[in-house]
Amino acid sequence: TKDWNGIDQVVLRNPQGASARVSLHGGQVISWRNDLGEELLFSSSKAIFKSPKAMRGGISICFPQFGNCGSLEQQGFARNKIWTIEDDAPPLLNNDIRGKSFVDLLLKPGKEEPKCWPHGFELRLRVSLASDGNLALISRVRNINGKPFSFSFGYHTYLSLSDISEVRLEGLETLDYLDNLCQRERFTEQGDALTFESEVDRVYLSSPNCVAVLDHERKRTYVIRKEGLPDVVVWNPWEKKSRAMADFGDEEYKQMLCVDGAAVEKLITLKPGEEWTGRLELAAVPSSFCSDY
Numbered sequence: 001t002k003d004w005n006g007i008d009q010v011v012l013r014n015p016q017g018a019s020a021r022v023s024l025h026g027g028q029v030i031s032w033r034n035d036l037g038e039e040l041l042f043s044s045s046k047a048i049f050k051s052p053k054a055m056r057g058g059i060s061i062c063f064p065q066f067g068n069c070g071s072l073e074q075q076g077f078a079r080n081k082i083w084t085i086e087d088d089a090p091p092l093l094n095n096d097i098r099g100k101s102f103v104d105l106l107l108k109p110g111k112e113e114p115k116c117w118p119h120g121f122e123l124r125l126r127v128s129l130a131s132d133g134n135l136a137l138i139s140r141v142r143n144i145n146g147k148p149f150s151f152s153f154g155y156h157t158y159l160s161l162s163d164i165s166e167v168r169l170e171g172l173e174t175l176d177y178l179d180n181l182c183q184r185e186r187f188t189e190q191g192d193a194l195t196f197e198s199e200v201d202r203v204y205l206s207s208p209n210c211v212a213v214l215d216h217e218r219k220r221t222y223v224i225r226k227e228g229l230p231d232v233v234v235w236n237p238w239e240k241k242s243r244a245m246a247d248f249g250d251e252e253y254k255q256m257l258c259v260d261g262a263a264v265e266k267l268i269t270l271k272p273g274e275e276w277t278g279r280l281e282l283a284a285v286p287s288s289f290c291s292d293y
């Protein structure tokens with residue numbers, strides 16, 4: 001299918017009725033539904049579907065810079081580019097596609113990148129929907145140039161919630177974090193699961209490979225598993241920042257939380273010919289914690 005700008009979208013479905021929609025604009029996942037048809041990712045009612053900006057919601061790919069601590073545009077350029085579908089993508093290390101519906105996308109440097117980011121790269125993204133409805137995103141960055149380069153990366157993931165003040169985030173207890181992305185001062189999280197009552201924008205460092213977001217009202221738990229992504233960025237703009245964003249409703253901060261598997265604090269460096277892989281897997285289940293898996 002195509003969006004309002006004529007840009008292709010790919011719809012993945014599983015036999016039970018779950019689905020995911022991926023846009024070639026940014027390689028962004030713009031919808032993920034369970035087998036009851038319930039939307040699991042937040043999208044703003046004021047989202048602007050207009051090139052070259054990313055839509056406010058879903059899961060966007062932040063590369064080669066996460067956030068604004070660098071010389072590039074906020075969250076890097078990958079989410080603002082048109083990707084292509086790759087029919088014959090090189091196989092993944094664990095290329096298990098049984099029972100999965102998937103699409104392979106590719107981004108290479110365009111006309112502008114040699115100026116703002118002069119590196120030879122290939123960025124591949126596989127989005128797959130499993131028979132149990134789990135959504136997986138696997139990104140691979142390859143250095144196809146003669147010189148090393150470094151980057152940060154993030155899956156900017158907007159989870160849809162019933163009420164932010166009723167939500168708990170488990171798995172980040174006792175970790176060190178940077179408060180606000182570019183700040184270098186470290187703090188240490190307390191022993192309890194995170195709850196939310198004001199703006200938050202933090203990078204949790206050296207995080208476990210599984211965290212969970214519990215939405216009590218909906219009796220739904222999002223289980224987020226990741227590999228190759230040491231950090232977790234947690235973001236909610238709360239009241240004041242929400243009002244300042246043109247593509248975000250004033251009250252919408254109550255219905256979302258961004259929990260981003262990311263590599264922010266330490267840049268990833270690739271020598272010529274090297275490849276890096278970062279995986280994210282999301283499950284939305286009626287149970288309670290990662291140990292249930």
Ligand code: BG6
Binds near residue numbers: 156258
């Ligand atoms: C978060 C960042 O991931 O995304 C925040 O930590 C940022 O600093 C937020 O403000 C939203 O970013 P954007 O570019 O999608 O508006």
